[in-house]
Amino acid sequence: MQLLRSGDPNTRIHELSPTQILDLKGFPSYLLGSSAKIEKSKEIGVLSRVLYFTPGIFCSAADTGCLLACLGHTSGRMGLPDSFTARDKRSAFFLKHEDAFIERLKAEIHLLKADSLLHGLRPAVRLNGSSDLAWERRFPEVFQQFPDVEFYDYTKIFPRAMQALGARPSSVPWPENYRLTYSAGSDDRLARQVLESGGTVAVVFHPNIPSSWLGAQVLDGDVHDVRYLDPGGSVVGLKAKGIAKVDVTGFTRRPCPDCGPEHELQFLLGIRRDGTVRTKHSCDRCRSELEASIRDPYRNRLLPDQSAHQGMGL
Numbered sequence: 001m002q003l004l005r006s007g008d009p010n011t012r013i014h015e016l017s018p019t020q021i022l023d024l025k026g027f028p029s030y031l032l033g034s035s036a037k038i039e040k041s042k043e044i045g046v047l048s049r050v051l052y053f054t055p056g057i058f059c060s061a062a063d064t065g066c067l068l069a070c071l072g073h074t075s076g077r078m079g080l081p082d083s084f085t086a087r088d089k090r091s092a093f094f095l096k097h098e099d100a101f102i103e104r105l106k107a108e109i110h111l112l113k114a115d116s117l118l119h120g121l122r123p124a125v126r127l128n129g130s131s132d133l134a135w136e137r138r139f140p141e142v143f144q145q146f147p148d149v150e151f152y153d154y155t156k157i158f159p160r161a162m163q164a165l166g167a168r169p170s171s172v173p174w175p176e177n178y179r180l181t182y183s184a185g186s187d188d189r190l191a192r193q194v195l196e197s198g199g200t201v202a203v204v205f206h207p208n209i210p211s212s213w214l215g216a217q218v219l220d221g222d223v224h225d226v227r228y229l230d231p232g233g234s235v236v237g238l239k240a241k242g243i244a245k246v247d248v249t250g251f252t253r254r255p256c257p258d259c260g261p262e263h264e265l266q267f268l269l270g271i272r273r274d275g276t277v278r279t280k281h282s283c284d285r286c287r288s289e290l291e292a293s294i295r296d297p298y299r300n301r302l303l304p305d306q307s308a309h310q311g312m313g314l
Ligand code: SF4
Pocket: 055, 056, 059, 061, 062, 063, 066, 067, 069, 070, 071, 072, 129, 130, 131, 132, 156, 183
């Protein structure tokens, strides 16, 4: 399988072969993990688990903004050595021993089912916690073997999102127990098509989640992670965290606080990096301004589309 680029500053997946990673670090102790937000799912009766690979390397539609801001390496404890090493080990295990990986994954889903029975909860699995693999194509037996488990994922691959809705032809039948949420990129027309086809669209907002976007109701996607319960035709609003707050690629949307959710702050006045990354955006209609800053996790490794703005206006 071709390895794509990663925005994770700590991964060693491009320096070492899968064999070297497994020899140096060993095999992962588990495949399905959790997170603070995943744990919130228990409050609505769902026991959910998530598979985290090295972010980006299996994401064919990832762009600069999402690679840098991916929650798979920026959120919570994801930047700690145990976490990034575990993601590399899982990725190496998958690349080197695919059959054994899938058998291990199925065993962990069986364990999840047992745990959910014990606690009176419904089992659910996110296979693409930090990847965008077409599981329905490559491993359809995983869905068939667990018809009583709900599978759900975000995807940045527009045709996949439409196939999941039956709005585009697919050469494989879509699993009934697999639901996708489309992660909006910079092209609003694609997001609109998904919404009009009855799908759901995830959007990262800063500084606040608006009540509507593209005319659709926006749900607070930070309340829990059980995306397959979201009503079709709605937007899942996620509050920008970490580097997403200073995104300049269009990954993060900034509804104008004065002109309303349908008008976004698009006009970047400046970005400066001096140990911190600072951005300033302005509304081209009412001139409202919005500043953001975070400590620079990339230590001045400038991206091409950011360097053009360095030092302007700040
Ligand atoms: S496509 Fe999703 S999982 Fe992959 S790098 Fe982008 S945000 Fe992360």
